[in-house]
Amino acid sequence: MNLLLEKTDKIRLIQEGSKLPYDLLLLADETIEAIDKYIHDSEIYIYEREGETLGVYALQMFDGESIEIKNIAVSKTCQGEGIGQRMLLNAMEQAKDRGFKYILIGTSNAAFRQLYIYQKVGFEIYEVKKDFYTKNYSQELIENGLPLNHMLVLRKQLND
DSSP states (O other): OOOSOOTTEEEEEOOTTSOOOHHHHHHHSSOHHHHHTTGGGSEEEEEEETTEEEEEEEEEEEETTEEEEEEEEEOGGGTTSSHHHHHHHHHHHHHHHTTOSEEEEEEETTOHHHHHHHHHTTOEEEEEETTHHHHHOSSOOEETTEEOOOEEEEEEESOO
16 A cells, blocks of 8 residues: 555645534544534644545644544545555654654544554554543444444554
8 A cells, every 4th residue: 555645635734713524523533512522622634635625633732742633534435545544644743743752542442443553553552441432422332333432542652
């Protein structure tokens, strides 16, 4: 898989006050209310091809040495093309260039594909937030046929 951007592809920071791509953000988070809890304190990057937004990720400062990817999503029609990995690598570059030591990302206990991709680019499981989904969402959430219970937080050291 070629992880270089195609000639017509670009990843860019969207300006504050721009329309947010909720259709894509909702692929990685369950509700607009959940997204709104973090999105306005985050930097939003979009992946574009020929003017069409195909992906999005949100970065938020976690603490003085860590930054967190709060949301990362790729249009269903473009999944499997390497766009997610390109955005992950871009997020890691952004964090490293700004002097952060670690980058974090959280996902559910049932997000097999995401867990594979995150570990493939060097993230390691760092923390388990027990019962995160059952405590924070009123309805039961299902992914890959399994109930979402725990959030797995993965971390990657950036100064290797």
